[in-house]
Amino acid sequence: MLTRISGTSIPLRSKLLLLAMLPLLLMFGLIIGLVVIQSDNLSKNQANLIRSETLASKKQELLQYVELARASIAPIYDPADENDETAKQRVIDILNNLTYGEDGYFFAYTYDGTSLVLPYQPEMVGKNIWDVEDYHGFKLLQALIKTAQQGGGFVDYYWHKPSRKEQVKKLSYAIGLEKWGWMVGTGVYIDDIDNQVESIHGKIDETISKTFIGLGIALIITIGIMASLATSIHINARELADKKLQDLNRQLIDSQEDERTRVARELHDGINQILVSVKYRLDNIREAHNQSERDENIALGQATLDEAVRELRRISKDLRPALLDDLGLLPALEDLAKEVTLRSGMDVIFEHHIDMRNVSKSAEITLYRVAQEALHNAEKHARAKAVDMILQEEEGEIVLTVADDGIGFEEHSVVNGNQSMGLKNMRERIENLDGQFSISSLIHQGTEVRAILPIAHPS
Structure with a gap:
């Protein structure tokens, strides 16, 4: 059956296909726009978070160094x-x-601007550089001396x-x-913060590009499916074709939402946990009793920051933990x-009785993340002194149990849905x-987190 329009015969099936394609293309354009907006917001928020966290870490580092010099x-x-x-x-x-x-x-x-100590520019020692400026015209020495006279503080500027x-x-x-009328200080160069932020922007842009490619492939596949359907359906099957088209549109939207949920989960369970670990290590540095303990915690903090860098590099590769790989x-x-x-000072004991051939790679990642979140909660909220972590096989199932002796909480707060993002992520x-996932707890009697997965038997 043909319909003549402006002297050109267009098959009715083609007209139906074109009409069906229009809302799909509009929906695809809307999804692309939402992805661009959300990705830009994510990029800005992540960059601001990294910048503020890193700057706070630098400030804490400076305070420790100045305290060391003063001592x-x-x-x-x-x-x-x-x-x-x-x-x-x-x-x-x-x-x-x-x-x-x-x-x-x-x-x-000295308070009048005479240099007393400047190790990397010894030729400047003894000279008065009260009016020295950086290349933005900022009189940095006057600002430093004024800040010192007011009791001490931070000053940022440009320097060699x-x-x-x-x-x-x-x-x-x-x-x-x-x-003595002296100003004493030290500083750290923070140009690497901007470099780190630019790196994050680049990785997020790469992720956006991959998302666009995936959406494009999904659109092409969808068009191919619709074209195949259009060539095989009869004119009386219009309602069925419309229903299939709506299902495909819904599938595209659901896929995008699932991807956003996965990225949010991985950011919380990965980078957030590592940055929290760095914060605790910085706290340990501040509370250290001797230089040896301080150096040890500094080394641990640097190692954890290296892990954070590795995690960021692997965001586009499904945020797989490096130790698991x-x-x-x-x-x-x-x-x-x-x-x-x-x-943290908690006594964490890990025991295992399990054949790792029965544990799939996806199960390894999930069990690691659950253990990581459970230990983080015990460390941050439970005030626990000891934690038992057991991984074992029980009646054809893999069972991970993390039990602490902390302050506990009222179980009804979890049962009634008042759960943190971390608990929701573990359950999901x-x-x-x-x-199966469960949490049992009593006030002042500790908390037990239990995760049960079916065994994946080897081929």
Whole structure:
């Protein structure tokens, strides 16, 4: 059957296909627009989060370094009088020798702007540089001295970076030695923060591109399916064709929402947990009793930040934990238990009685994430002293149990739906693999998290 329009005969099936394609294309355009908007917001929010968290970490690092310097010179400075030249020289010598990292050092100036300590520019020592400016015209020395006279604080400016031989953005913390009229401080270069943010933007852009490609492929497949249907249906099957088209449109929308949910879950369970770990390690640095303990925690913090970088690089690759890829589930859980024990002081004991051939890769990832979230909750909320983590086989099932001796909580708050995002994520991960998830707790009697998955028998 043909219908003539403007002298051209168009088959009715083609007309129906074109009419069906119009809402699909409009829906696809709407999805693309939503993806662009949401991805841009995600990129900005993630960049701001990384920038603020990293800057806070830098500030905490500076405070620790200044406290270290103040403690180093206190035995000389505190008993000295204002005209004790010998004491002043000894303090200068100590500050000259206090360096850290690749470009870390301490500087000192008199309140009138005369340089006393400047390890990487010794030719400037003894010179008055009160009016020195960075290339933006900011009188940085005057700002540092004013801040020191007001009790100490942070100042950011541009300064020469020894390893790059050029001016880059720097954040400094200055304090005053009022008895001698000195300003003492140190700083860290924060140009790497912008580099890190740019890297995140690049990875998110890459993810957006892959999403567009996936949507394009989905559209092509959908068009192919619709074309096949259009060639086989009869004119009396219009209602059936309309229903199929609506189902396909709904499937596209559901797929996009599922992808957003997965990305949100992975960001919470991965990067957020690592950044929390870094925060606790920084707290441990602040509470350290000696240099050895401080150095140990600094090293652990750097290692955890390296893990965060690895996690960010693997966002586009389904956020798979590096330890699982490299070592497997059991070594990864053992390392997690040791890490939490060292960081928090809780005694985490990990026991296992299981044949790993019965555990699929997806189950390994899910069990690791559940253990990670459960230990995080015990560390952050439970005030626990000890945690038992057991992975075993029971009656044809894989059972992970994480039990602590903390303060517990009222179970009805969970049963009635008042759950945190972490608890919801654990439950959804287990249920997505046809498993069972439960939490039992009593006030002052601890909490037990139990995850049960069916065994995946080897072929």
